[in-house]
Amino acid sequence: MKAIYRAGAALAVMGMMVPPTMGSAREHHAPAASQQGQAADEAKAAALAEAMRAAELWIEGRRQYRRIPAISAAVVQGKATVWSKGFGTTDRALQQPATPDTIYSICSISKLFTAVALMQQWEQGKVALDAPIQTYLPWAKLAADDRESVPVTLRGALTHSAGLPRESDFPYWTGPDYPFPSQAQVRATISQQAPLYPASTTWQYSNLGLTLVGETVEAVSGQAYAEYVSANILDPLGLEDTRPGIPADLYGEQMAVGWGALEADGSRPPIKLFDPAGITPAAGFSASVADLAKFAGWTLRLAESGEAEVLRASTLREMQRVHYISPDWQTSWGLGFSVRQEGGTTVVGHGGSCPGYRSALMIAPDEGMGVAVAMNAMDDPGTIARGIVALIKARGESKPFDPVEGVDLAQYAGVYSGQPWGADSMLIPWAGGLTWIAPDTDEPARNLYRLKPLGGDRFRAVTDKGEERHEVVFERDSNGTVRAIRQHSNTSLRLRGL
Numbered sequence: 001m002k003a004i005y006r007a008g009a010a011l012a013v014m015g016m017m018v019p020p021t022m023g024s025a026r027e028h029h030a031p032a033a034s035q036q037g038q039a040a041d042e043a044k045a046a047a048l049a050e051a052m053r054a055a056e057l058w059i060e061g062r063r064q065y066r067r068i069p070a071i072s073a074a075v076v077q078g079k080a081t082v083w084s085k086g087f088g089t090t091d092r093a094l095q096q097p098a099t100p101d102t103i104y105s106i107c108s109i110s111k112l113f114t115a116v117a118l119m120q121q122w123e124q125g126k127v128a129l130d131a132p133i134q135t136y137l138p139w140a141k142l143a144a145d146d147r148e149s150v151p152v153t154l155r156g157a158l159t160h161s162a163g164l165p166r167e168s169d170f171p172y173w174t175g176p177d178y179p180f181p182s183q184a185q186v187r188a189t190i191s192q193q194a195p196l197y198p199a200s201t202t203w204q205y206s207n208l209g210l211t212l213v214g215e216t217v218e219a220v221s222g223q224a225y226a227e228y229v230s231a232n233i234l235d236p237l238g239l240e241d242t243r244p245g246i247p248a249d250l251y252g253e254q255m256a257v258g259w260g261a262l263e264a265d266g267s268r269p270p271i272k273l274f275d276p277a278g279i280t281p282a283a284g285f286s287a288s289v290a291d292l293a294k295f296a297g298w299t300l301r302l303a304e305s306g307e308a309e310v311l312r313a314s315t316l317r318e319m320q321r322v323h324y325i326s327p328d329w330q331t332s333w334g335l336g337f338s339v340r341q342e343g344g345t346t347v348v349g350h351g352g353s354c355p356g357y358r359s360a361l362m363i364a365p366d367e368g369m370g371v372a373v374a375m376n377a378m379d380d381p382g383t384i385a386r387g388i389v390a391l392i393k394a395r396g397e398s399k400p401f402d403p404v405e406g407v408d409l410a411q412y413a414g415v416y417s418g419q420p421w422g423a424d425s426m427l428i429p430w431a432g433g434l435t436w437i438a439p440d441t442d443e444p445a446r447n448l449y450r451l452k453p454l455g456g457d458r459f460r461a462v463t464d465k466g467e468e469r470h471e472v473v474f475e476r477d478s479n480g481t482v483r484a485i486r487q488h489s490n491t492s493l494r495l496r497g498l
Contacts, residue, residue, distance in 0.1 A: 057437055058387060058441075069259055070256050070376045072099065078368045084100035098256065100289050103247065106286060106374065107357060109292070113229055116233055131151075141191055150200055161203055163196055163197035163201065164195060165206065167208055182277050182278045183215075183278040211281050232310070233310060241287060256376035268378075296361060300363070338350055345364050347362050348364075369389070387442070393445070394448055401433045414494045422438075450462045457482075
């Protein structure tokens, strides 16, 4: 599937914000300024394209090494999705290509939509975050507990600090049938469940808690939860492939089929489709990464504009700040959103993990960037999301080498044998030279060393710190095609092109 790539979109993902159009005060400099600006924009677009090409090769390589049938991913910058692509296949016959519009269960990313729905009620004055949940759900009374505790509140449920049980008391994470309870069953059995901890003392992730938040939305809005979320969030944002539920009629077609964890023999077992039923507000949504990118773009757009769209900008800002931090200072949470620091950057979002599906949505509000990844197997989408960001950042920080006349970098690009020492590696054009990408690594941008063209088939190895090292020479066959790379008196064969 060809990647969807918009070169004209904002490029601050690499510290390369496209400058605004020159105003009338500078019109007498317009021709020169315009030419300089156009050249700079073209260079930035080319750099982003190189970074995303590296990401594509790494993701596909990782998909193959990890035996993941399908992965879809998207990158959003400001108001626009700047890149999106699908990898692998989505059906049991392994024939249907994955795309950015492939639908996956997004499981706990559902909690973000539920949190937004509740905060809409808060904006209307229909709920108070620190009021006991029983104010709105009289039936949501847990079994008696002798420990002293403050009340279980909506804020506590949104931050997973209410001390609630992790789950409604049904074995819905147990295969092969994954028997999720109905809404009526959740309501009927909650009185038999005791708190795990006194409220506001311990961070305990709770699907039951966010289910109760969804129940509150239904109670105070007067609409069925799915109807309310569709009318007030999904439709206004144009999220056509997102829904509170699993589209069984699209299963194996637009919706990917699910696969389990990797077995010792390298296989993954097929996973039966589930119905999230009464747990839908916490874990029951399905979506495409194209839609998740739109959702991320909405949060970035709202933060930038300061206006109201689905929510007030101030409300979203309140949701994305820390409202609870664990006593050991290791876990922090906003209102529905996870909130953490990665490399000094605040990252908000959520992950999702349901039988046969994993997903990750990472948004850096201060950087104006978001990444969405979904897959139809029990693996690690967060590693892919972080790898994409790292490659974009690394390319932005790579100072281009001066061009050398007669050197066509594409001739050297390809997959080179790593046997017997390790996995095969990919050599790709990068900032006026070449660099290596290992398809089996968790950190594709770590310790990148580059090859600087010297002329002919000669290159100089350059470390990630810019230190020039040994010379590298490429060998060609009788047809003039690059066949191997030689360094330190040893040779690695070029297995194929990219």
